[in-house]
Amino acid sequence: MELELRVMPGNFTAYETKYKTLICGIGTDGKKYFIEFGRGNSRRVIAGWRDGNVIKIAHNCRAIDERTPCWHLAAICDVMGLSPPVTVTVYNTSPQGEVIHRDITPEILGYYGDFSLLRLENPPSEDEPAEPPGKAPELPEEDAWLIRYRLPPLVLAKVLAFRERQKKTLTEEQKKRVPQARYIPSGRELINAVKALVYGPDGSAWEAPLLIGPKGSGKSTLAETLASIMMLPVNKIFGGIDVNAEALLGARTLVPVDGVDLVTEVKLRTAAKNAGIDPEPLIQRLRGGQLQVGFEPGLLLRAVEAGEMLIVDEINMLIPEVTSLLHGLLDWQKTLSVPGYGVVRAPETFRLVGCMNFGYSGTKPLNEAFQDRFRSIQVPHLSAELLGDLIVEQTGSTREVGEKLANLFEHLSERAKNGDLSERILSVRALFRIAREAADEALPLKAIAKSVLTEGLNDSYEIDAVSDIIEVVL
Numbered sequence: 001m002e003l004e005l006r007v008m009p010g011n012f013t014a015y016e017t018k019y020k021t022l023i024c025g026i027g028t029d030g031k032k033y034f035i036e037f038g039r040g041n042s043r044r045v046i047a048g049w050r051d052g053n054v055i056k057i058a059h060n061c062r063a064i065d066e067r068t069p070c071w072h073l074a075a076i077c078d079v080m081g082l083s084p085p086v087t088v089t090v091y092n093t094s095p096q097g098e099v100i101h102r103d104i105t106p107e108i109l110g111y112y113g114d115f116s117l118l119r120l121e122n123p124p125s126e127d128e129p130a131e132p133p134g135k136a137p138e139l140p141e142e143d144a145w146l147i148r149y150r151l152p153p154l155v156l157a158k159v160l161a162f163r164e165r166q167k168k169t170l171t172e173e174q175k176k177r178v179p180q181a182r183y184i185p186s187g188r189e190l191i192n193a194v195k196a197l198v199y200g201p202d203g204s205a206w207e208a209p210l211l212i213g214p215k216g217s218g219k220s221t222l223a224e225t226l227a228s229i230m231m232l233p234v235n236k237i238f239g240g241i242d243v244n245a246e247a248l249l250g251a252r253t254l255v256p257v258d259g260v261d262l263v264t265e266v267k268l269r270t271a272a273k274n275a276g277i278d279p280e281p282l283i284q285r286l287r288g289g290q291l292q293v294g295f296e297p298g299l300l301l302r303a304v305e306a307g308e309m310l311i312v313d314e315i316n317m318l319i320p321e322v323t324s325l326l327h328g329l330l331d332w333q334k335t336l337s338v339p340g341y342g343v344v345r346a347p348e349t350f351r352l353v354g355c356m357n358f359g360y361s362g363t364k365p366l367n368e369a370f371q372d373r374f375r376s377i378q379v380p381h382l383s384a385e386l387l388g389d390l391i392v393e394q395t396g397s398t399r400e401v402g403e404k405l406a407n408l409f410e411h412l413s414e415r416a417k418n419g420d421l422s423e424r425i426l427s428v429r430a431l432f433r434i435a436r437e438a439a440d441e442a443l444p445l446k447a448i449a450k451s452v453l454t455e456g457l458n459d460s461y462e463i464d465a466v467s468d469i470i471e472v473v474l
Contacts, residue, residue: 003064007086009186009380011074024079025100033100034076047095048076048088055080055088058095065092078188079104083378106154145181146229149190158198159229166231166349174308177233183218183225184390186380193226196375197351208330208352210315210371213379214416216409216426219355222379223311226353232309235299239317245325248300249338297341300325304336307347315354316366323370326352330373357423384410387428397435404445405431408473415469421462425453446474 023035031049046059055077063070077086139147143163151159170178183190193209200206209226211219227234237243272279303310312318312326328335334346354374356366382390388406391397397405409431415421430452437448449470454463 003090003092005064005073005088005090007073007077007082007084007088009084009383011071011084023103023105026102026104028099028101031095032076032079032104033095034072034079044072045095046072046076048080050080055082055086056091057088058091058093060092060094064090074187083189084187084380149185149194149229151191151194155191155195155198158203159194162198162203162349163231169349170231170233174233174306177308178231179224179228179234181225181228182394183222184382184386186382186386189377189379190222190225192375192377193222193353194229196377197226197230204348205332206351207375208354208373210354210356210374210376211379212356212376214381214413214426215357215423216413216428217379217381218428219357219379220311220313223313223353223355227309227311227351230309230351232349232351233306235303235308235310237299237310237312237318239312239314243318243322245321246298248298248322248325249336250296250298250301250341301336301338301341301344304329304344304346304350307349309351309353312352312354314356316356316364320367323367327370327373330370381409381413381426382406387431390428391431391435395432395435395439397439401435401438401445404474405434405449408449408470411469411473412466415465421465422459425457425462425466446470449474 025033025035027033027047031047034046034048035044044061046057048055048057050056057073057076059070059072059076061070061072063072073088073090074084077084077088139160143160146156146159185191189211193211196207196209197203198206211222213219224234237248269279297305300310315323325336328337329346329350329352334350336344336346338344381387384403384406387409388399388402391402391405392399395402409426409428412421412425416423416426434445434449434452437443437452438445441448450467453470454466457463457466
């Protein structure tokens with residue numbers, strides 16, 4: 001029996017809780033196989049392959065028969081490098097007699113696959129480790145929160161090693177700029193982004209994730225969560241025509257000549273402050289008023305030299321002059337060329353994350369060569385269930401309010417997807433505002449939602465449409 005099914009974020013959410021029991025391989029037939037081991041050495045085999053532009057999957061199970069979400073479909077889609085939503089043609093049959101040509105479990109899940117029940121054409125040589133490094137490392141107490149993201153063991157080990165180095169080298173000021181982890185994954189988008197940030201045996205062959213998704217999907221929150229996981233202070237650039245190379249790199253400027261010892265300067269500043277006068281003219285007079293040519297670094301240069309994380313929001317709104325600056329930081333050399341300053345090699349701790357949304361005013365398609373330097377990752381909207389949890393967590397609202405607002409967002413998202421409404425109405429922050437205002441004033445939730453969501457609109461059709469949806473849903 002042949003079925004056309006849609007693999008949605010909900011399938012991937014279920015998959016996230018089970019994926020560590022799996023192995024993956026490429027068959028001699030070119031298909032990618034996903035094998036789940038169950039009790040008593042039982043197994044379930046799913047195969048996936050492309051036929052032109054069509055994704056095909058061979059799999060049968062009760063969920064398929066009953067048309068309920070099947071996490072196995074999400075697993076094979078992940079093995080094939082696909083993110084939700086994905087339309088697939090499913091053949092209700094189980095592959096038999098498969099021969100695995102190559103074990104790709106380490107690339108997908110971070111540990112070696114045990115193919116004792118299957119025929120592996122090229123088994124590991126004696127030089128390879130006898131025990132697959134699949135056991136998750138022990139987590140220090142202060143890092144225990146990382147377990148919620150279910151990072152593959154090898155990836156988690158590299159993250160922990162990176163964090164240990166950061167704990168020893170970050171200043172107190174830098175630690176204050178490490179954001180909180182607030183992102184709730186819908187699928188494997190967070191895992192894929194972390195994997196890219198620690199490519200290579202020691203994580204030094206990293207590539208920059210490019211987070212692509214609609215408004216309200218949480219791209220910026222995901223980027224900040226990546227910084228939290230890597231324990232990196234954050235610097236942000238927002239795309240726009242007013243962001244130019246000089247502002248990011250810095251420029252030559254006049255600076256005072258050093259001529260006053262530190263003790264004298266501190267005493268002078270203290271005395272001037274007590275007297276209520278500006279100390280700068282006095283210090284300049286002691287320095288003889290002499291100035292010299294120096295260099296004032298810009299935001300990008302400071303982030304690179306400090307080995308911190310740079311988040312480039314709305315990267316597809318940057319002018320070519322700026323995107324060309326990033327090319328050197330995105331290849332294997334990881335360098336930044338600064339006119340009048342020199343070539344700066346980024347420290348091993350430096351990382352870059354890009355975010356973008358299609359369809360905004362002022363956006364444009366990225367140059368293919370530029371985008372190819374990134375590990376592109378689709379960031380979907382949260383499911384209504386997860387969004388409700390997030391609203392409750394962030395605002396302290398009741399479960400009922402969280403569920404109602406999540407349901408409202410889902411209806412607005414559907415209308416925006418159909419083109420009936422613009423994406424500007426899709427704001428998770430607006431949902432937080434509604435929940436917080438509802439907690440502080442005994443007004444009907446409908447009235448607060450209409451005020452928050454429509455008072456910033458200037459299109460009468462959109463105002464009426466949003467108000468009608470609120471009336472029906474809330």
